[in-house]
Amino acid sequence: MRLDGRAPRGGEASPARQVAAHVLLRVERDGAYANRALHAALERRRLDPRDRALATQLVYGTLRWQGRIDGWVERLAGRPVKALDPATRVILRLTGYQLLMLASIPPEAACDQAVRLAHQFRPQAAGLVNAICRRMSRREALEPPGEGLAGLAERHAHPAWLVERWAARVEPPELEAWLEANNRESPVAVRVNRLRAEPEEAARSLEADGFRVERGALLPGALRLHGGRIADARAFQAGWITPQDESSQLAGHLLAPQPGEAVLDLCSAPGGKATHLAELMQNQGRLVALDLHPGKLRQVDEAAARLGLDVIQTVAMDARALPEAWRDRFDRVLLDAPCSGLGVVGRRPEIRWRSSPETIRSRVPIQQALLEQAVRVLRPGGRLLYATCSVEPEETLEQVRWLVAQHPEMVPVDREEVKRLLEAAGAPVEPGEEGSVILLPHRHQTDGFFLALFEKR
Secondary structure, eight states: OOTTSSOOOTTSOOHHHHHHHHHHHHHHHHOOOHHHHHHHHHHHSOOOHHHHHHHHHHHHHHHHTHHHHHHHHHHHHTSOGGGSOHHHHHHHHHHHHHHHHOTTSOHHHHHHHHHHHHHHHOGGGHHHHHHHHHHHHTTTTOOOOOSHHHHHHHHTTOOHHHHHHHHTTSOHHHHHHHHHHHTSOOOEEEEEOTTTOOHHHHHHHHHHTTOEEEEOSSOTTOEEEESSOGGGOHHHHTTSEEEOOHHHHHHHHHHOOOTTOEEEEETOTTOHHHHHHHHHTTTOSEEEEEESOHHHHHHHHHHHHHHTOOSEEEEEOOTTSOOGGGTTOEEEEEEEOOOOOGGGTTTSTHHHHHOOHHHHHHHHHHHHHHHHHHHHHEEEEEEEEEEESOOOGGGTHHHHHHHHHHOTTEEEOOHHHHHHHHHHHTOOOOOOGGGOEEEOHHHHSSOOEEEEEEEEO
């Protein structure tokens, strides 16, 4: 299948590789998010399940191992990868991933497909692509990574600055386990809508639709799925399940909204946490799901309708400027703050290559502005949950300390109570400093995630 939807001609690359190259080029050249670009590309095309699975594996595998492949390409090309045009970079990375990591693909087939892609995407680079791919197929210049942190970064395909940052916080064996976990393909976690089904019932339905189902690693009520397309599952269509990482599911259990309460979810799109909160509220009360982008809020509305939830009111608004009329109005507030996203580099590998220390620093004032607003609209006696899909200190514990210093009325919930909430959810996690919760991929088999619960005195 061509990118325009027609069947490939004899000289064109396979459908899966065309889709993968197209998506990777959008990520590389246009700054697209891989998950969204891949979803859009697969929705436009009618690939058979095998090609669909291969295209997905090629996209995420290439992005995960990009750093190691780039070193290989640079040694063979005799120039920095950034000196190559985007299409050539993408084709060589895609081929390098197949040759380095996929033993099931014959080297000659990978090289042949690379040249075909070059003729389609960058004809003038076909000769260069052919030459480098032939040398790659013979594994020329595939040197073992060096020693120290730089070698560790190359071996596990993470940027050196990030490896150095994490090395300052954990011992070497744990650091390597962390890096390995970020490169491991993980099953998709789903939340069961307890207003419509129980986990056992949902699991049976998913197994009947061809999924391999496991219990959650962090939350026993969650399910982990292998194989298949979730949107096609009858359990999804009936509103029994929704995709959500277990770390994100834990946020709802810690905030623990009660039926009849007024709850505010700041920065709520695409709605995973908002719909979970509504389920925990037994679909009773009022939940305002706020986001800056009206288009993203349509996803919240669609998810709520599918799950049978009618207490959610979506509002398009900048959360840094909430109405004065909302002061002291909400019983509970969830702030899943915009952050660097460095906790989800396993699931969204392109983030590791786009980020820098400045990315982290740039998010801090935004998080603080949102925290100020969250405190203002929370009623005395109410609770605020601050969450980030990052475990970097500037975005997590340092923000906890900043909030308490700026607002003495905001008191971290007692560590023992946080522990009781975790036990009630079935989560085998020990709270840390100030009762906060830090989840790490290699420890908890989830995204990297941070949660801190406060009460307004």
